[in-house]
Amino acid sequence: MTGTVTALSLSLCACTVEVQPEGQGGLEGAQPASASNVERDRSSLGSGDLTVLMVVDRSGSMMYEWExxxxxxxxxxxxxxxIVGVEEELTIGALLFPMEAGCNVAALHEPGQIDFQRGGSFQEEWADSAVSYPAGATPLGEAFRQADSAILQAEELGLLEQRFRVVVITDGEPTCGEDPNELVAYADLWREKxxxxxxxxxxxxxxxxxxxxxxxGVELFEDPRTGEVLVPDAGARWEEGDPDxxxxxxxxxxxxxxxSLHSVVR
Structure with a gap:
């Protein structure tokens, strides 16, 4: 749009976020991490200062070809x-959604997911998970609820005292009746942490x-003349060490x- 258009900032979230006391959940109703996982041996984690939680879409459309x-x-x-080159330093986990068909998503510590661990160990489990094939819907809302529980678990392990990233990879809109504002509220809460x-x-x-x-966390704007939401340029890739x-x-x-993924785990 030209300079004659005054862009109005959109409200990023219309819902109310209730922050629970420390260790008792994120959004209202979130469950704390189980004690058995909180007490895991830290020797199974990477030696560096970065933890990455991958939240990866495994819906049926991910089987469609690209290039x-x-x-x-x-x-x-x-x-x-x-992960090649940071196998010992990186701590990483993967939350896949959905589990088989439908809208279900298992917790990070349950079978089918990959709990936080050293990068090299993650690679072994990641290779084992190759036998599963994409199927089902896109339950991003349930994936975020499970991711929130995983972040609470990481917080108990002290992983949020250092660098922590959530990386969401998806090829479509949520399809399990999610409230978009709830998804944004979770992400905003994580950024506050x-x-x-x-x-x-x-x-x-x-x-x-x-x-x-x-x-x-990108600010969107609305053209006051047309009501069109103006989406910023998505960019092509993430660059290592780029603060912007x-x-x-x-x-x-x-x-x-x-x-991009090479950069985001460093």
Whole structure:
């Protein structure tokens, strides 16, 4: 839009976030991490100062091809390759959604997910998870609820005292009746805890660009003449050490997925 257009800031969240006392949940109704997981041996974690929680879409549409390869395989390979070189330093976990078909998402410590651990150990479990195939809907809301519980677990382990990132990878809009404002509220709450939230939209996610930008903490604007929501440029990739890296990106190619995920685990 030209300079004659005055952009009005959109309200990023219309819902109320109730912050629970420390250790008792994030949004109202969130469950604290189980004691058995809080007491895990820290020797299983990486030696560095960065923890990454990957929240990865495994819905049926992730089987669609992009540049001749299923999007799921592109994401899998990029995550695996990104860890090369930081196997001992990085602490990483992966929350996959959904579990099989439908809208269910298991907790991070349950079978089918990969709990926080050293990067090299994660790679072994990540390879084992290759036998599962994308299916079902896109329950981003339930994935965020489980991610919130995982962050509470990480907080008990002291991982939020250092660098902590949540990286969301999805190729579409939530399809399980989610309230978009709840998703944004979770992300805002995590940022209040010092967590960096990044979102990668794969092909198919353009219809959700406004929501994904809000989740990533990007300010949106509305054209007062037309009411059109103006979505900022998504950028092509994240760059290592770039303090101004965009929270939301929509990579134009698989190579940009590789480069971005390589940067985000360092």
């Amino acid at each position: 001749g390869t299923p999007k799921w395989q592109i994401a899998r390979n990029a995550i695996d390759q990104a 010092g967590v960096e939230v990044r979102v990668m939209g794969l092909p198919g996610s353009s219809g959700a660009a406004a929501l994904l930008n809000r989740i990533a 890296a965009p929270g939301y990106i929509a990579p134009p190619s698989g190579d940009d997925v590789d480069g």
